[in-house]
Amino acid sequence: MVCGAETSLKPCGDVIVHTVCAHNCGGRARLACTVRKGKLVRVAAAPAPDEAYTGLCVRCLTLPQWVYSKERLLTPLRRTGPRGSGQFEPVDWDSALDEIAERLNELVSAHGTQSIAFARSTSGSPYHAFGRLSALLGGGGSLNCYGGIDMAVHMGLNSTFGYKGMYAQHANEWTDRLNSRLTIVWGHNPAETSMTAVRHLLNARDGGCRVVVIDPRYSATAMHANWWVAPRPGSDLPLALGILHVLLRDGMIDRDFLLKHSCAPYLVRLDDGQYFRGLPCADGKREFQLWDEQDQGPVAISEATRPALEGRYLIGDVAVATAFTLLQDMARDYPPDRVAALTDVSASDIVELAHCYWEAGPVQIGVGYGVDRYKHGELFTRAVAAIAIVTGNIGKPGAGVGVQSHHQGFHEASLGPEPDLPPWAHTISTPIIEVGRKDLPIRAVFSQGDWINQRSGDMNATLDFFKSLDFIVTVDHFHQLTTQWSDIVLPASTFLEATAPTRDAVVFGNSVYLRQKVIDPVGNSRPDFDIERALAERLGLAEWYCETSEDLTRHVVDGASHSAFKHVTYDRLMEAGGALRLDVPTTPNIQYENLRFETKTGRAEFYLEELAAVGEALPVFEPDHEALPTHPLAKRYPLVLIQSHVRQRAHSTFFNTKWTLEIWPEPILELNPDDARDRRLLTGELAEAFNDRGRVVARVVCNPDFPPGMCNISEGWKQNQYVAGNVQELTNSEINDAQTAVWGHANIPFFDTRVDVRAVAREGSEA
Structure with missing residues (x-):
């Protein structure tokens, strides 16, 4: 079969349409969809531009049943019984949209734009977020409920290496695993959750890479590992600190990397925990200071001849120490015996883990989101990042640290920006975790997907919040819990039923793909963009919706400025059938290969002065996890x-x-x-x-x-x-x-x- 998204006729009259999966497992499989008499009947793997990424998972095989599910929403609905009762009547699209526009206008007039909150779930339509409408609403923008899910691990990595987007801190490209001599899979079960990725891990293992899986449970991935390590739930951070302790205690460090590419030699004030900065320069700025062992005094980085890695000093009446010295001091609190008591991992295994990590050669630590869902998940990834930094396992083949479940460790190439909105258009970010728990001005929620069921802890508090609202709209594919609590329900088409603007083009691995329409909308459902446009027209915002879906997708593809898009255009993508390899090297992508970090120091920072006031400048163990046996609830709820x-x-x-x-x-x-x-x-x-x-x-x-x-x-x-x-x-x-x-x-x-x-x-x- 020719690689492409064009249709092809089979002898039986079936049509094969190529597209790419939209769902949130990170695999982004390219799909060959068989359509018979207008109905999707079969899904198989379609060729990817790079054969290494051809494949799909068991979920994709069930797409025909998913799209025609008995829970599928087929027409707009209006609530008739008490909110939460699930009692609805069908209405036509015009009536539903008119009512929504009328109610939103009334609330904006009476209570302002912040009375409207837009929220979405990953079970919602996967490619459009009503972001333009929420920014334009009422001439001032509404609230955007964001965050809360799978972000802690990225918080820690972004803090250490510089911001790359809240979901963009990844390990090296999947194919680079063959270059590793040791891979630690930490809090991740790709054998089930990233099935298109796990073969690269198994290929590496079969090629001589030792695979260590760290997970409290014996997972489907652990059974394929060379070594399974099972810490107590919620104790991943002290385990990482125990490994760090052994590395520093036994001198297993890359001194050159620490001095040249990390914050290790930077001087830190001991009175307030801030980096020590010298006198203002000619431009008024104050440079970070190091201790020069040759001059025996503080100097700016650019002037250092022989910077000290360790030491405590007195500069005038200010006591300082290097950041590395403070890291050593902190790590001394986590010797193997203490960590063994905290984690249920033996002291000898902790020592062996550290020595294996140092002695193996290039080593990768790939984290998943199992370690993310504890209160201090960001401290954990800061700790494993510190392990990689002190050993120099950053920016080279086979080495690195990052999230290893999504996007195949993609190359640093992104699509172009979406079309500009007027300067006054904006949204006000509101953390999901605060909705229903803090006093917020929200009077109405416009939800995509099953937000109650998937995007909030302590669901009863969220339901109490929903009970207090004046108006709830949900756009979804299926009847779910949030639709049950809504006043108006709108049926959205799935990614198989429509091309969608902007997010119809995706970049992952080393290629760019177009997501193509496979079948016509099921029932009376409509694509998200069509729903948004129709609402915008009723809200007096039609002038901002002049483009077609194709126009918007062409805009972001042709507007990509990265060199990887040198030969990629929307028209060439279409000619190629919807999939093209980017202009990137044939070797795997290595994160931070240039050893440049978008931090304030330009280096990898295991020390964060911003958190000195709360005692978390270093990734210390905070023993207030509810999951830990020392928590006050442990006896009552074991x-x-x-x-x-x-x-x-x-x-x-x-x-x-x-x-x-x-x-x-x-x-x-x-x-x-x-x-x-x-x-x-x-x-x-x-x-x-x-x-x-x-x-x-x-x-x-x-x-x-x-x-x-x-x-x-x-x-x-x-x-x-x-x-x-x-x-x-x-x-x-x-x-x-x-x-x-x-x-x-x-x-x-x-x-x-x-x-x-x-x-x-x-x-x-x-x-």
């Missing part, structure tokens, strides 16, 4: 509840496909057999997981892959699939003040959740 990702879903997407439900038809509560025995529970019995926030009832499965003290209900089940309650009633939504101080929002600590479990006599009633 089990840590996580929500693992599984091969059947991408977050909650594909919750309703028939084939996967035949294999796994309902939510299950997985317990270690010892914990189940203590509670007199057997596989197949109903049990209730509960805490002070809420409850959920599900069927028990005894699973020794989970350690004692840990239980699991996999992510992405919907409200109507539980016997009673919802796992999100239980989850923690504590706000991390340090994250908020630096980034303006905090990550939701979903896994920092303690529960207990008890038997249920029959469905819906306690024993």
Whole structure:
């Protein structure tokens, strides 16, 4: 078959259309979709421009069932019963859109544009976010609910290496794993969640790279590893600090890298924790200072002859020390014996991990989002970044640290910007974690996807917030929990049913792809952009929606200024069938190969002066995780509840496909057999997981892959699939003040959740 997105006729009359998956697993598989008499009947892998990235996962195989699901929204709906009752009547598009525009105008007139909040979930339409409408609304812009999911690991990496986007701190390209002698897969299970990526890991292992998986549970990836390390849930940070301790204690450091490319030699004031800056220069700026061992005094970086890596000094009446000295001091607090007690990983294994890391050669640490969902996930990635920095495992083949689940470690090439909006158009960012927990002016929510079920911890607090609102609109593909609580529901077409502006073009790996329409919209659904345009017209904003979808996609492709797009244009993409290799080297992309970092020092910074006031300038262990056994709730609720990702879903997407439900038809509560025995529970019995926030009832499965003290209900089940309650009633939504101080929002600590479990006599009633 020719590589391309053009259609081709088969002998039986079937049409094959090539497109690219839109869902949030990071694989971005290129798909060959078989259409028969206008209906999608089969999905298979289509050739990618680079054969190394041809492939797809089990989820894509179920797309025909997903797009024609019985939960599919087929027409606009208006609420008729009490909010939350799920009682609706069908209405025509004009009536629904007119009512929405009227209600939004009324609220803006009475309460201002900040009374309207736009929010979205990854289970919503995957390629358009109503961002233009939210910025233009009312001539002043509305609230944009953002953040909260899978961001802590990026916060830590961005803090250390410089901001690259909240989801853009990745490890080296997947194919670079063959260059590693040791790969640490930390809090990541690509065998289930990144199935198009795991083969590169297995190829590396078979080529002689040692694979270490660090995960409390024995995952599908751990079974393929050379070494599985199982820390206690929530103790990844002290484990990383224990490794760092051994590296520094035993002199396993790259001194040259530390001096030239990190903040290690920078002097830090001991009184306020800020970097020491000398007298103002001619331009009025004050330069960072190092201690010059030849001159025996502080000098600017540009003047240093022999900078000191370690030391404490007195400059006038100001006591200072190098950042590396402070890192050493901090790491001394985490010797192997102490870390063993905190993590349940033996002291000898901690020492061996550190020595393996140093001695192997180029080493990669690839993190996933399993370590993200604890309160201090950003401190963890800052700690593993410090491990890579002190050993010089940055910016070279086979070495690095970063998120290793998405985008294949893409080259630094991005599409062009979207068309300009007027200067007055903007949105006001509002952290998701604060919605329903802080006093906000929101009176209406315009939601995409199942926001309640997927984007908030402590769901009952979110429902209380929804009950207080004047108006709720949801745009979605399916009937879900958020649609149940809405006043107007609009049926959106999926990525298979429409071309979409701007996000219809995607860059990942070493190629650029166009996402093509495969079938006509199902039922009376409409593409997101058409919905947004129709609302804009009713709100007096039609002048900002003059382009077609093709115009907007052409704009971002042809407007890409990066050299990788030298020979890439929209027309050439179309001629090539929707997929072209970028003008990038044939060798794998190496993050930070030029050793330039977009930080204030231009170096990798394991020391953050911005957090000195809260005691987190270095990635210290904060023992206030709810998941830790020392937490006050531990005696009352002895089990840590996580929500693992599984091969059947991408977050909650594909919750309703028939084939996967035949294999796994309902939510299950997985317990270690010892914990189940203590509670007199057997596989197949109903049990209730509960805490002070809420409850959920599900069927028990005894699973020794989970350690004692840990239980699991996999992510992405919907409200109507539980016997009673919802796992999100239980989850923690504590706000991390340090994250908020630096980034303006905090990550939701979903896994920092303690529960207990008890038997249920029959469905819906306690024993």
